[in-house]
Amino acid sequence: MPTATTVPADPTVGGHHGWRVVTALAITSTIGYGTLYYAYPVLLTPMATSIGSSTAAVTGALTASVLTSALMAIPVGRWLDHHGGRALMTTGSIIATALLIAWSQVHTIGQLYAVMIGIGACGAMVLYEPAFAVIVSLFTPDRRATALLAVTIVAGFASAVFMPLTGLLTEHLGWRGALLVLAAIHGTVTVPLHAMTVRKPRPTGTAPAGPVRRAHPGRRAVVHAAMRDSRFWILTATFTAHGLATSTMTVHLIGYLISRGHPATFAATATGLLGVLSVTGRLVLTAARRHLRVSTVVAAVYATQAAAVLAMPLLAATRTGAIISVIGFGLGFGITSLATPALLTEQYGTTAYATIAGRLAAPVTVAKATGPLAAAALLHISVGYAPLLVGVATCCALAAIGVTARAKVLAAANQQDDSLGLVGITDVGRDGGTGGDRGRTN
Structure with a gap:
């Protein structure tokens, strides 16, 4: 019978720092999904009216964003294996924040597509896939399942939190003002959390x-x-x-x-x-x-x-x-x-x-x-x-x-x-x- 030996992904991690990373990624994933994805359906109709386009054309921008995220998955995965998630996720958070601001200023359907394609690329850098890769590299198998579950449970409520929030902000500030507030939330929370908590694990694997x-x-x-x-x-x-x-x-x-x-x-x-x-x-x-x-x-x-x-x-x-x-x-x-x-x-x-x-x-x-x-x-x-x-x-x-x-x-x-x-x-x-x-x- 073959012998199976448990080998830690990183023997120095999985304690207090590891769970700090899990907490940070749970928060950033929730905010990332809430601002970069779940806000879109709420903003769809007012955006279409404001820029003078059909809802079908505006919906297509979200499809373009998701497809871009799919195309980015392979190079992002390769980067994560070689360099870890810190620089990638921090950079992605910074660019995503800038794109949320740019999104609030679009006036044509072409500008909207350009912004959403950029957001799709950033999503591949900051959402579940990179977060899971970081956790897999940090935790031994006996703790990994609990760490992954913690992130997905918290982020699973992204729609329940951010769709009503976006609706409330839109009602009082308009869709452009709502996006500026969402950009502020995204930038002030996700950028420092990714920069300060995510680190490259030792190459033990x-x-x-x-x-x-x-x-x-x-x-x-x-x-x-x-x-x-x-x-x-x-x-x-x-x-x-x-x-x-x-x-x-x-x-x-x-x-x-x-x-x-x-x-x-x-x-x-x-x-x-x-x-x-x-x-x-x-x-x-x-x-x-x-x-x-x-x-x-x-x-x-x-x-x-x-x-x-x-x-x-x-x-x-x-x-x-x-x-x-x-x-x-x-x-x-x-x-x-x-x-x-x-x-x-x-x-x-x-x-x-x-x-x-x-x-x-x-x-x-x-x-x-x-x-x-x-x-x-x-x-x-x-x-x-x-x-x-x-x-x-x-x-x-x-x-x-x-x-x-x-x-x-x-x-x-x-x-x-x-x-x-x-x-x-x-x-x-x-x-x-x-x-x-x-x-x-x-």
């Missing part, structure tokens, strides 16, 4: 599991091995399908509930539950992974989402039924953000985590950006929401199948290694590792 662990390769070799690994591409396809489903439902759920005869206020309130349920799903994953494989929990949640969407035509006619179906879907709304670092570090270690995570994030983010647009086109040519619901349920089902297939391929590879008597170093220790699946084959 951990070696990957599986076939690439034999020679204890360097960062480049780990990345190349991951790109040749079928399990990476299965995982990428899985999370891409799931991202497509979640983004589509986020945008079109209100319209669907209204089409079933519910008032707009109820539809918006029910859809707003998705943000709260994203936190619930993350808590469920963190608790369940102590007893079950991560892949088992994720596959079960994705399958539940598929069933909930398929049940909507039967349940959503009543308020109770609509809430039940939304809860069923919402439990998986934020689970991927925690599953990604768990599954990637389990398979490839921490040495090249940010680079590999960036390559996975790029197609997932593209799917999230384009999914709602494709769904809108489908609604335009179809009668009712049935084809859209079938498509979303299919994506969730494929995601569940993908997680299960990846687990089976990994188990087969581990059995082969057992038969060869390979000994390796991985992130996952049977007695304390929670970076993957508590020492179980996944």
